[in-house]
């Protein structure tokens with residue numbers, strides 16, 4: 250019933266919106282005094298509230314960076330936890346300004362759902378996790394025929410799963426839940442043999458299982474899951490802002506600008522650094538975006554560059570300990586590539 | 592709008608039209624109606640504009656698209672290659688299935704508990720009272736969670752399945768039964784069953800007439816049992832036992848073969864049945880108490896045994912009181928079945944939600960939900976009203 254009500258409200262919102270909420274998101278955001286950011290309901294490393302109820306994670310930090318770029322205040326953001334199924338309605342109906350919730354960039358989400366993806370903050374791929382204690386001798390996803398698989402509804406995961414088993418002529422019995430905690434609880438209770446989602450998600454989920462050490466992630470990666478922040482169609486300025494905050498963070502890492510040395514870099518005479526930090530004489534790069542020329546400085550000052558955000562939330566300084574892998578800078582063999590700021 | 596100048600002609604006291612309550616009433620209704628039409632017009636116009644702006648194509652064409660997702664529990668052929676329309680249909684059948692078996696079970700339990708509440712046996716009476724109070728006062732979602740996570744977590748994994756009689760098993764993946772595999776000539780058994788039912792029908796009519804005419808009773812019950820049970824059995828023996836079983840067997844992960852009833856369905860079905868039964872029990876109790884005491888005394892005076900007086904005198908009268916509120920319990924059960932999403936039973940709301948999420952067709956999917964639930968409710972209500980009319984006192 251609750252879901253019907255939610256969807257009803259969503260469609261009612263679409264019916265009632267007097268003026269399209271998408272017209273000038275930046276003005277709306279400034280008037281509200283904060284960015285409304287759609288996040289995950291609790292995926293460690295990406296967006297989850299800590300013991301004190303503060304939201305933490307890579308997706309969360311990205312929203313804080315946007316808020317900092319606009320308001321010079323990383324706290325000028327409010328979070329709306331969204332399930333996989335509800336997230337797009339929430340963005341379309343204007344309930345959130347940005348959707349930063351480990352969401353895979355796909356063509357139909359870009360077109361049929363009317364989203365604009367601002368970039369890829371984390372390159373991921375779908376994997377499988379099993380309880381190695383209970384299923385000895387299984388070390389490849391190709392041995393999974395006949396298994397019961399737990400998966401969350403409304404995800405690309407659900408679709409890739411169907412494709413993968415079909416392509417490999419294997420059977421499976423899908424056990425599909427709408428809520429994240431329910432998938433986790435069902436897997437933990439032994440309702441299914443396999444848990445499947447984005448690989449980063451598997452590591453995060455494993456941390457919260459009763460006996461994390463019993464579970465292994467199988468080596469196969471069966472899909473491409475480029476995860477990134479999205480905004481709705483129809484507001485190019487807002488799209489640009491979100492996109493260039495992301496590129497500014499990557500460029501900052503490329504140029505070696507971090508939270509620690511920002512002060513010193515402000516006096517740099519490297520023209521590239523000066524353009525990014527808005528210290529160039531007569532620059533209009535930031536104001537053309539609708540922000541101030543020091544928007545990148547504000548973002549870096551409060552949340553750090555891309556690499557710092559990564560390490561803090563999912564990398565070496567986090568419980569997940571995920572290596573940079575393909576999320577390293579392009580100069581180091583990865584895929585992160587900051588478009589030129591000029 | 593009415594004009595205040597004109598007046599009503601005739602014998603009635605001359606009141607200016609403006610103050611005539613009838614005219615005013617009509618005027619208000621016209622105003623409200625016009626307002627409503629304007630509102631609907633505005634909503635439709637606004638929706639279309641906003642949808643276009645949000646780049647969401649409208650219409651039901653998306654139902655023909657490939658769904659791409661699998662559904663765990665389906666009564667009809669379905670795979671990820673099927674269409675969204677098919678996925679919704681599968682969800683609809685699942686809703687219908689849990690609603691129908693839930694209604695039947697809830698009614699049976701409800702009647703037993705309701706009659707039990709009236710029992711003179713203190714223990715039975717108290718047990719039934721506790722049942723009613725417990726289930727009536729817990730939100731249905733909690734009951735569902737109890738059956739799902741509570742029971743699921745104590746059930747063993749497939750390798751340590753609990754053996755049940757007749758080659759059935761119970762484990763955390765559900766309940767497994769052997770599957771009947773009918774061989775050649777098995778259709779004769781079905782023919783036997785149909786014939787048995789038809790004959791029974793005629794025997795009953797004949798026996799009733801004869802009893803009316805002569806007062807002689809005929810052992811209708813046992814004849815029915817013999818006909819309905821015996822004819823198929825005879826056909827079964829004559830065709831040389833055309834039946835084999837497919838037993839569930841352990842494979843790497845799960846039991847294979849046989850029939851599997853998934854725990855999501857079991858949990859939802861049990862929860863809805865037990866929850867609604869508590870309300871039905873109270874309705875039944877009220878219905879029976881509502882039949883005046885004189886009726887049972889009269890039945891006794893006629894020499895009917897207590898079972899007979901319950902069956903022939905009390906219950907038929909009580910049904911008249913019971914059926915209307917029972918209908919609304921049936922509607923509740925059907926609507927509560929949408930709580931299925933909470934435990935991953937693929938009902939209409941679940942498959943519709945996934946479709947909505949993938950296609951973005953919010954308005955259309957919500958419209959389908961509304962129409963289907965409305966249709967189910969009206970259908971149930973219609974059926975119950977028909978039954979109620981049949982049960983109603985026939986005035987002579």
Ligand SMILES: N[C@@H](CCC(=O)N[C@@H](CS)C(=O)NCC(=O)O)C(=O)O
Pocket residue numbers: 289290291292331332333351352353354401403404405406428429446447450451474476
């Ligand atoms: N990247 C995939 C899957 C994203 C997803 O929703 N993953 C799940 C499993 S890790 C999740 O984060 N659920 C958390 C929630 O619903 O709050 C997508 O965009 O469809």
